[in-house]
Structures are given as C-alpha cells and as structure tokens.
Amino acid sequence: MNKTDKQILKIALRNGILFTAILLIISYFKNRMINYNWIPIWFVFFAGTGALRFYYQNKNSKKD
Template identity: 75%
Template sequence: MNASDKQMLKVALRNGVMFTLVLLVISYFKNGMINYKWIPIWFLFFAATGALRYYYMNKKSKE
C-alpha cells in the first residue's frame, strides 16, 4: 500500500466517523433515541464520499 492509499484510507475513516457521529447526535436530539441499524449505512456512505472526494481532488491536482 503506497502513501496515497494510506492517506485516502485515513481521510475515509475520519470522514466516516466524524459525519456519522454528527448525524447520530442530530438524530438523537430530534427523536430522543438512537436508531443503531442506520449507523453502518451512514458510516459506509460518508467514508465512500470522503474517499471519492480525496481521490478526485488528488487526481485533479496532479493534472
């Protein structure tokens, strides 16, 4: 695994955890309860979008 892949993995994990926690807190204050079945879906979505954003910006900066 090269340095760029490691950096993309860090960005994806950080993005997934951060935005999942934000959405979890918002949903808790809105509904008064935590719905645990959505957490893996939220995490995968936000991690994938973070990785795609990093990949796109990295590719664009190399051009």
C-alpha cells in the same frame, strides 16, 4: 500500500466516524432515541464520499 492509499484510507475513516457521529447526535436530539440500524449505512456512505472526494481532488491536482 503506498502513501496515497494510506491517505485515502485515513480520510475515509475520519469522514465516516466524524459525520456519522454528527448525524447520530442530531438524530438523537430530534427523536430522543438512537436507531443503531442506520449507523453502518451512514458510515459507509460518508467514508465512501470522503474517499472519492479526496481521490478526485488529488487526481486533478496531479494533472496541473
């Protein structure tokens, strides 16, 4: 695993955990209950979008 892959993995995990926790807190205060069924979907979505964003930003910065 090279340096870029490790960075993408690190950013994906950070985004997935951080934004899932934020959304979990917001949904708890709104509904006063935690729906655990949505947590894996939120995590995969936020981790994927964070990794894609980093990948494209890194790809575009290498072109310049």
